Amino acid sequence: LGIVSEDYRNDQVANVGDETLFGGQIEITDDMWEATGVDIQIDREDSPDVGTIIIYHVTAPWIGNWPINTHIYSDSTSQQNFRGILRKIEGSTASIEILPDFEQQYHCWGIQARNKEQNYALSILTDPEIDFVTIAGDAGTGKTLLTLAAALQLCYEDKFYDEIIVTRATVPMGEDIGFLPGEEEAKIEPWMGAITDALETLSASPEGNDFERKSGLEFLKNRVKIKSSSFMRGRSFSGKFFLIDEAQNLTAAQMLGLISRAGPGTKVVAIGNLKQIDTPYLSASTSGFSYAIDRMRN
Incomplete structure (x- = not known):
């Protein structure tokens, strides 16, 4: 009869497969690493629990309003198998802590990661x-x-x-x-x-x-x-x-x-x-x- 049916959208978040639902990971590509204005400082901190913690302080124009604890990865030629977690953002500088390697080096209760x-x-x-x-x-x-x-x-x-x-x-x-x-x-x-x-x-x-x-x-x-x-x-x-x-x-x-x-x-x-x-x-x-x-x- 010409009546349009509409979904109730007020309490909706995102649909499956929709890009608006946060995926928890961000990729840094070759072009992003090689962009002008990119500066990388590497810190090493000793922790009694996990040993040496490596933190990348990346200053770049493409650093956005990323959520804290997002996983940052890169399989580019310059930073192969880069796996980190975003700990802090100050302006255009992101502090990314390198994750322990559960694929090759470590295991958890006998379980290793496959990807x-x-x-x-x-x-x-x-x-x-x-x-x-x-x-x-x-x-x-x-x-x-x-x-x-x-x-x-x-x-x-x-x-x-x-x-x-x-x-x-x-x-x-x-x-x-x-x-x-x-x-x-x-x-x-x-x-x-x-x-x-x-x-x-x-x-x-x-x-x-x-x-x-x-x-x-x-x-x-x-x-x-x-x-x-x-x-x-x-x-x-x-x-x-x-x-x-x-x-x-x-x-x-x-x-x-x-x-x-x-x-x-x-x-x-x-x-x-x-x-x-x-x-x-x-x-x-x-x-x-x-x-x-x-x-x-x-």
């Missing part, structure tokens, strides 16, 4: 200075595995946090199968298959026997507390590593309610895939995960 994005993930997950992280990626890109590896490393090797808490929205992919028996832990267990699968991978020792693998898995399971997001209202976590799994299924209000559970010394990590939303009436542009990526970027 630069996984290297970014492991670097930022194991950085105790950064207490809120969002990781968006397609299925099978290692979001849960990398996050749990970093959590185990920080909690039980480096002793930065007391324990690991995992939560997720209990939204089924298809038809619901009805009520689940048992207490909260038993009811939430079927939803946490992804966590159990990742822990199985992390507990598998190539030279260990079957008994050692099973006991290793039970040890890791006991170290990870699984909680339902339905009972999070009013709770406070201090000194914890708090993982929000399948964050794409949360509304903006639910996401705010969960990340505000963090007390002093808590690191919050939200992971998800905006192409796998199971919640009715939520889209990639209205998901609370998109909100967290967009509104917390700086």
Whole structure:
């Protein structure tokens, strides 16, 4: 009848694949390095925790209003395999800290990165200075595995946090199968298959026997507390590593309610895939995960 249908745009952030949703990384090309007015100063600082930290102070006309903790990379001829994180911007000077090499040199709980994005993930997950992280990626890109590896490393090797808490929205992919028996832990267990699968991978020792693998898995399971997001209202976590799994299924209000559970010394990590939303009436542009990526970027 000539009536135009319009989407409600007020609370939207960005669509999947849209350039307006922040990707977390910026490339410096050959032309940018060779532009006039580019000056590079290199500082080295000794840290008792991580050894020598290399910081590039880059002054250039193309330095923009980049968000802090953005990953800066370059595969140019002059700066090959340049992988850094933006720590500070003052005018047209950016301070870029070179990241540890998790692809070749280091590993995290036995896990090594397979590409630069996984290297970014492991670097930022194991950085105790950064207490809120969002990781968006397609299925099978290692979001849960990398996050749990970093959590185990920080909690039980480096002793930065007391324990690991995992939560997720209990939204089924298809038809619901009805009520689940048992207490909260038993009811939430079927939803946490992804966590159990990742822990199985992390507990598998190539030279260990079957008994050692099973006991290793039970040890890791006991170290990870699984909680339902339905009972999070009013709770406070201090000194914890708090993982929000399948964050794409949360509304903006639910996401705010969960990340505000963090007390002093808590690191919050939200992971998800905006192409796998199971919640009715939520889209990639209205998901609370998109909100967290967009509104917390700086």
